[in-house]
Amino acid sequence: MKQRHLLPGCYALVFIGLFSPTVARAADITQQLHRPANNSSRQQSREQADTLLRIGEQQSALGFADKAVTSGLEALEIYHAIGDLRAQGLTYDLLGMSYIQLNRLKEAEDALRRRLAIARDTKDFQGQIFGLNNLSTLLLRKGEPIPAGETLEEALTIARHVKNIEGEGLSLSNLGLVAIRQGEYNKAIKLYETALTFRRKTRDPIGEANTLNNLGDAYLEARDYQETIGTYGAALRIAQASRDRANQLRAIDGLVFSHSAVGRYQRAFDLLEQRLAIAQELQSFREELKSFESYAHLYEQLGNYETARNFYERAIVLARTLEDNKTEVQLIDRLTQMLKR
Structure with a gap:
């Protein structure tokens, strides 16, 4: 779970599909729950649903949330038909x-509360822990840190009661996010450091890299650039070893900002080159756009307006390709303001 709260004056260091996306409303989920089962092909249906769920998880990890929704809704229909509550x-x-x-928060809340209800009905304690953590993500996105913190405290209590080390590490890490939102950076740092001990016990490189990135964010907010660079660097090394592209990109974004903040511009450019290569490897226009935007801002910082303009224009083209009107308008405005100097 991650959403950057930038320092005043900071710029946003901007942060394959097998099925065509469809637009699904919250009501679509309910409608699909009442379709009749086809008992003659139960096992075949389960295998199909399992495949759809795995594909959806891969699509989500690569940032293709719209396609993940499509896959997930198809899997959900089958799981309901065969009566598999856990799935x-x-x-x-x-x-x-x-x-x-996708910032479709009403539908997100509907899905997450259904997930939590199933976990409670089936006395699935791990499901409750992770369901509560995911619900806290939504509450933070809605700007409600106090309810998010209460939700995470409940998850942490359950994790400790059933001695679920993975759940304890996750809950502590996410409580660090709540502390950051409330401006309690030292508290966040302590929470992340404690969470890391649990992450390492479970030998979860993705979880460890995620918590390290969160810790880097906390040091960044506290303007401790030495610790920031070291922490993001550790996250990057772990993410590279496990080919965890999402945490690689997060760590690079943090490092680019931190190095440029202390005047190490060449190192920032080297990292941006890595970032763009990853985006192109993933064939992700969204991540390419973010890379171009970061290049543009860095060149703008250095007063190289001609090169900055080139990268802004490349980012604008990708925003149009993605039909992201909001980002396109923001980029055009930033380019216009720069050219007025």
Whole structure:
């Protein structure tokens, strides 16, 4: 779970599909829950649903949330038809987090609360822990840190009661996000450092890299650039070793900002070159756009307006390709303001 709260004056260091996306409303989920089962092909249906769920998880990890929703809704229909509650819960997790990525918060809340209800009905304690953590993501996105913190404290209590080390590490890490939102950076740092001990016990490189990136964010907010660079650097090394592209990109974004803040511009450019290569490897226009935007801002910082203009224009083209009107308008405005200097 991650949403950067930038320092005053900071710029946003901007942060394959197998099925065609469709637009699904919250009501679509309910409608699909009442379609009749085809008992003659139960096993075949389960295998198909399992495949759809795996594909959806891969699509979500690569940033294709719209496609993940499509896959998840198809899987959900099948799981309901065969009466598999546990699989329904996992699918609601996928749908909820994908809807959050798409900023479709009403649908996200519907999915996540359904997931949590299933976990409670089936006395699935791990499902409750992760369901509560995902719900806290939504509450933070809605700007409600106090309810998010209460939700995470409940998750942490359950994790400690059942001695779920993975859940304890996740809950502590996410409580660090709540502390950051409330401006309590030292508290956040302590929470992340404690969370890291649990992450390492479970030998979860993705979780460890995520918590390190969160810790880097906390040091950044506290303007401790030495610790910031070291922490993001550790996250980057772990993410590279596990080919965790999402945390690689997060770590690079943090490092680019930190190095440029202390005048190490060549190192920032080297990292941006890595970032663009990853975006192109993923064939992700969205990540390419973010890379071009970061290049543009860095050249603008250095007063090289001609090169900055070139990167802004390349980013604008990609925003139009993605039909992202909001980003396109923001980029045009920043380019216009720069050219007035």
